[in-house]
Amino acid sequence: MTERGAVAPFRALVRLLHRVEDGLSSVLLAAMVLLPLAEIVVRQTGTGIPGALPFEQHLTLWIAFLGAALAAREGRLLALATGNFLPEGRFRAIAAVFTGGVSAMVTTLLGRASLDLVQIEREGGIEMAAGVPVWVGQAVMPVGFAVLALRLAWKSSELWAGRALAAFGIVLGLWIGGSAEAFGELPATPWLVLILASTLLGGPIFAALGGAAVFLFLSDFVPLAAIPAESYRLAVSPTLAAIPLFTLTGFLLAEGGASERLLRVFRALFGWAPGSTAVVCAVVCAFFTVFTGGSGVTILALGGVLFAALSADGYRERFSLGLLTSSGSLGLLLPPALPLILFGIVAEVPIEDLFIGGILPGLLLIALIAAWGVREGLRAGAGGTSISGKEEGGATGPGDWEGLPPVLRRLLPPGVIEMVSAVWVGKWELLLPVVVLGAFFSGYATLVETAALAALYAFVVQCLIHRDVKLGKPLLAVFRQCTVLVGGVLIILVVAMGLTSWLVDVQAAQGLVELVQNNIESKILFLLLLNVFLLLVGCLMDIFSATVVVVPLIIPLGLAFGVDPIHLGIIFVANLELGYLTPPVGLNLFLASYRFERPLLEIYRAAVPALVILGVGVLLITYVPVLTLGLLDLLGRS
Amino acid sequence: AGFTIKMATLSPDGSPWDGFFESMGQDWEKGTDGRVSLTIYPGGVAGDEPDILRKMKIGQYHAAALSVSGLADISKDFTVFEIPLFFRSEQEMFHVLGELTPGLRAKLDEKGFVLLGWGYVGQVHFFTNRRARTVEEMQRLKIFTWAGDEAMTDWWRQGGFKPVALAATDIVTGLQTGMIDALAVPPIYAMSVQFFKRAKYFADIPLIPMMGAIVVTKRAWNRVSEADRKVLVEGGRRAENRIFETIPTIEQATIKLMASQGLEVVPIVGTEVEEDWKRIANDFAEDMRGKTVPEAIFDRATAVRDAYREQQEAEAAAPAASDSGR
Ligand code: NA
Ligand code: NA
Numbered sequence: 001m002t003e004r005g006a007v008a009p010f011r012a013l014v015r016l017l018h019r020v021e022d023g024l025s026s027v028l029l030a031a032m033v034l035l036p037l038a039e040i041v042v043r044q045t046g047t048g049i050p051g052a053l054p055f056e057q058h059l060t061l062w063i064a065f066l067g068a069a070l071a072a073r074e075g076r077l078l079a080l081a082t083g084n085f086l087p088e089g090r091f092r093a094i095a096a097v098f099t100g101g102v103s104a105m106v107t108t109l110l111g112r113a114s115l116d117l118v119q120i121e122r123e124g125g126i127e128m129a130a131g132v133p134v135w136v137g138q139a140v141m142p143v144g145f146a147v148l149a150l151r152l153a154w155k156s157s158e159l160w161a162g163r164a165l166a167a168f169g170i171v172l173g174l175w176i177g178g179s180a181e182a183f184g185e186l187p188a189t190p191w192l193v194l195i196l197a198s199t200l201l202g203g204p205i206f207a208a209l210g211g212a213a214v215f216l217f218l219s220d221f222v223p224l225a226a227i228p229a230e231s232y233r234l235a236v237s238p239t240l241a242a243i244p245l246f247t248l249t250g251f252l253l254a255e256g257g258a259s260e261r262l263l264r265v266f267r268a269l270f271g272w273a274p275g276s277t278a279v280v281c282a283v284v285c286a287f288f289t290v291f292t293g294g295s296g297v298t299i300l301a302l303g304g305v306l307f308a309a310l311s312a313d314g315y316r317e318r319f320s321l322g323l324l325t326s327s328g329s330l331g332l333l334l335p336p337a338l339p340l341i342l343f344g345i346v347a348e349v350p351i352e353d354l355f356i357g358g359i360l361p362g363l364l365l366i367a368l369i370a371a372w373g374v375r376e377g378l379r380a381g382a383g384g385t386s387i388s389g390k391e392e393g394g395a396t397g398p399g400d401w402e403g404l405p406p407v408l409r410r411l412l413p414p415g416v417i418e419m420v421s422a423v424w425v426g427k428w429e430l431l432l433p434v435v436v437l438g439a440f441f442s443g444y445a446t447l448v449e450t451a452a453l454a455a456l457y458a459f460v461v462q463c464l465i466h467r468d469v470k471l472g473k474p475l476l477a478v479f480r481q482c483t484v485l486v487g488g489v490l491i492i493l494v495v496a497m498g499l500t501s502w503l504v505d506v507q508a509a510q511g512l513v514e515l516v517q518n519n520i521e522s523k524i525l526f527l528l529l530l531n532v533f534l535l536l537v538g539c540l541m542d543i544f545s546a547t548v549v550v551v552p553l554i555i556p557l558g559l560a561f562g563v564d565p566i567h568l569g570i571i572f573v574a575n576l577e578l579g580y581l582t583p584p585v586g587l588n589l590f591l592a593s594y595r596f597e598r599p600l601l602e603i604y605r606a607a608v609p610a611l612v613i614l615g616v617g618v619l620l621i622t623y624v625p626v627l628t629l630g631l632l633d634l635l636g637r638s
Numbered sequence: 639a640g641f642t643i644k645m646a647t648l649s650p651d652g653s654p655w656d657g658f659f660e661s662m663g664q665d666w667e668k669g670t671d672g673r674v675s676l677t678i679y680p681g682g683v684a685g686d687e688p689d690i691l692r693k694m695k696i697g698q699y700h701a702a703a704l705s706v707s708g709l710a711d712i713s714k715d716f717t718v719f720e721i722p723l724f725f726r727s728e729q730e731m732f733h734v735l736g737e738l739t740p741g742l743r744a745k746l747d748e749k750g751f752v753l754l755g756w757g758y759v760g761q762v763h764f765f766t767n768r769r770a771r772t773v774e775e776m777q778r779l780k781i782f783t784w785a786g787d788e789a790m791t792d793w794w795r796q797g798g799f800k801p802v803a804l805a806a807t808d809i810v811t812g813l814q815t816g817m818i819d820a821l822a823v824p825p826i827y828a829m830s831v832q833f834f835k836r837a838k839y840f841a842d843i844p845l846i847p848m849m850g851a852i853v854v855t856k857r858a859w860n861r862v863s864e865a866d867r868k869v870l871v872e873g874g875r876r877a878e879n880r881i882f883e884t885i886p887t888i889e890q891a892t893i894k895l896m897a898s899q900g901l902e903v904v905p906i907v908g909t910e911v912e913e914d915w916k917r918i919a920n921d922f923a924e925d926m927r928g929k930t931v932p933e934a935i936f937d938r939a940t941a942v943r944d945a946y947r948e949q950q951e952a953e954a955a956a957p958a959a960s961d962s963g964r
Binding site for chain 2 (some may be wrong): 048051054123229230238239350351446
């Protein structure tokens with residue numbers, strides 16, 4: 001934050017507030033991990049912690065708003081990638097003031113509406129648990145939106161004049177909120193156009209979704225508190241806490257040396273075959289994405305080391321770029337990937353059925369990408385590992401397993417020694433899926449408790465066993481980064497829920513079912529149109545808000561055409577996975593461009609083969625339902 | 639322009655209740671010449687009952703068909719319908735309900751709601767994934783309770799049961815993985831959510847009649863003319879009658895249907911273990927009085943029920959007496 005010209009006491013105060021904010025977010029995230037763990041322990045004694053789940057749910061709400069405020073402070077609220085096309089300089093500066101002002105206006109309206117909600121809840125609301133009223137939990141919403149609005153205005157420009165212009169948005173928001181009836185008489189369309197313009201120019205996505213909800217509800221004369229009421233409902237839904245917890249797991253793994261250790265294991269196991277490095281990249285990326293779930297962490301965390309490995313093994317640069325860009329979304333169908341969890345929450349279908357249903361389709365997509373890699377390896381003559389583990393970091397080098405008896409060390413060929421050592425060194429990471437899926441499917445822990453267990457496990461492995469993440473400041477930095485990312489995602493989710501609520505209010509799903517049924521009879525045609533529609537959604541929206549807004553619309557459609565909801569869920573996520581790669585605005589394309597420091601056009605070209613290959617996979621998943629439902633049938637779950 | 643009353647409910651789209659609400663809406667529209675119509679938001683699309691209540695206070699929805707758990711969030715007096723084995727028969731329950739209605743109506747009125755009619759979801763029964771007939775057998779099973787409902791969880795524990803507090807979304811998984819073994823729900827609900835496929839034993843003792851009610855916010859009520867309100871009330875009364883007449887029959891048919899699909903009915907009522915169940919239910923009831931169920935409503939309901947029982951027993955005895963005199 002630029003604070004030139006501000007007086008010293010003001011600066012000190014701001015610094016203090018920032019420290020309180022950082023500290024609070026870390027404490028709450030830690031509490032989110034510890035509370036479900038304590039509940040697992042206490043449950044063994046036949047009792048439970050009073051209010052454990054309600055408190056956990058409200059912690060998610062707090063993390064969402066604190067994280068969003070932090071993201072705004074760092075200018076890291078998620079935005080459409082279209083903003084990146086703006087030319088540098090004057091035009092970009094003006095656009096920033098415009099988007100800042102519009103977003104601040106929307107955020108102010110949402111904040112005002114949240115305040116109404118809190119007041120209504122105070123007047124005759126219910127208890128969260130253990131004597132704490134619900135409104136205390138909700139109070140974070142108006143405060144969070146207020147901080148967001150101020151920061152949006154502040155960050156919109158380096159100049160006081162720019163900030164003042166953007167802050168006019170706050171005034172406008174207060175005015176509109178105060179005369180809702182009068183604004184209800186006006187059509188919503190001009191406002192929606194304004195918001196769309198701001199979004200395309202790089203305004204934050206949450207403001208786009210929230211702004212649409214605000215003006216659509218206004219024009220229907222529905223009190224705006226309906227929006228935060230629905231945001232609150234989603235934020236405190238019992239399973240949502242799994243998302244921040246699995247994200248924390250992913251962050252701890254990414255910050256620790258997990259990627260190097262896993263890379264070494266898979267290379268030791270498969271490195272002898274031509275094209276194997278490509279296969280290994282796909283598998284390692286999938287492994288990571290399972291836990292970080294579409295947040296783009298995979299490309300950012302692993303892109304560098306994997307790109308280096310591919311180049312060293314003689315893969316063409318364009319192939320390597322394409323592979324890594326596409327691998328960033330591999331794994332979204334494998335348990336416990338976050339998009340599946342969110343789909344389960346929104347569609348109200350059993351999450352474990354989605355987990356089981358996603359296994360074969362998920363493996364199929366990995367296999368297709370891997371096959372592409374093998375073909376490239378054969379063609380380019382690339383493959384066999386040229387980089388030994390040692391060059392990637394002394395700690396994970398071969399032979400560092402002291403437990404291997406000297407006799408074996410002399411007898412066994414070096415390749416086998418490396419294999420055994422690599423597996424031994426990476427055993428804790430390799431066991432993570434066993435721990436997570438075992439705890440969940442054995443009935444030992446609920447999904448949220450499983451997620452907390454995974455976070456604890458990752459903490460123990462990375463911080464205590466391997467000590468790749470030092471306790472104290474480095475660990476706090478991981479917590480903080482995780483909160484920023486989670487907040488950025490959750491704020492979009494909870495605000496998107498307000499837009500969904502409007503769609504429910506106007507009974508959009510029923511209307512859509514009628515419209516589609518009157519025009520389409522064949523299920524095949526319906527599925528094809530669904531594919532095209534979801535591809536468009538996937539390249540315009542992030543997977544999380546797409547789930548919240550689009551799933552309630554397509555579930556009744558699917559039922560009308562006899563598509564199993566679990567199958568629909570897998571089609572949905574697979575399609576959106578593809579959307580990430582679709583030019584011009586697929587999210588992974590931008591992340592890859594940023595990570596590998598290549599122009600977007602080059603990334604587009606590199607990603608085309610992967611797009612085609614995965615497209616075939618998505619069509620297979622769509623039209624061969626047994627891929628999804630076969631395993632479920634086998635287990636007697638359908 | 640007409641006034642569209644937006645009514646939210648957890649009753650699923652296409653369920654019997656949904657059908658009754660639809661016809662209520664048609665009655666309203668016809669009776670008011672289109673001045674008042676009804677749009678139903680079924681199946682929890684508007685959220686769970688606390689969400690629905692919140693949105694009614696906000697003004698997004700005007701009406702709701704709530705279960706007793708949502709009603710209890712408006713007034714604690716509604717917990718009187720959560721006392722286990724309190725009624726011997728549905729007739730007894732309907733009689734007591736009739737007597738308590740004026741008082742409960744007043745409670746709703748105090749909180750800004752108008753009672754349009756009662757609803758009924760059916761008798762809550764245990765569904766278990768291991769056969770359980772005696773109280774001891776049930777006490778060995780892990781029973782689902784609502785996370786956040788501490789009072790309920792505490793009763794179970796004090797009664798020697800093993801409650802496991804989970805979110806409703808964890809029920810299916812919990813039954814599958816063995817985190818829970820049993821849950822208490824009305825049969826029609828168990829059928830619609832297919833719980834009975836994962837909890838294949840049906841303990842044949844009705845625990846609690848799950849009541850409901852159609853309520854309208856006063857704010858919406860005040861937008862309706864005096865004459866049209868009569869039409870709305872009449873529509874609500876007809877929906878109530880239809881529900882009371884048909885749900886018990888549908889419930890019996892549902893149990894038969896589930897039995898034909900693999901549900902094993904475990905007999906309890908009329909067997910030697912019934913007394914044990916009554917005893918433990920009585921302990922529960924005594925514990926609830928003053929804690930969850932306000933004393934006044936508890937005592938009033940008990941008095942009305944006992945008077946009705948006496949009268950019924952006297953009537954049953956009367957023909958017998960005349961027989962013996964002949
Ligand atoms: Na719901
Ligand atoms: Na809604």
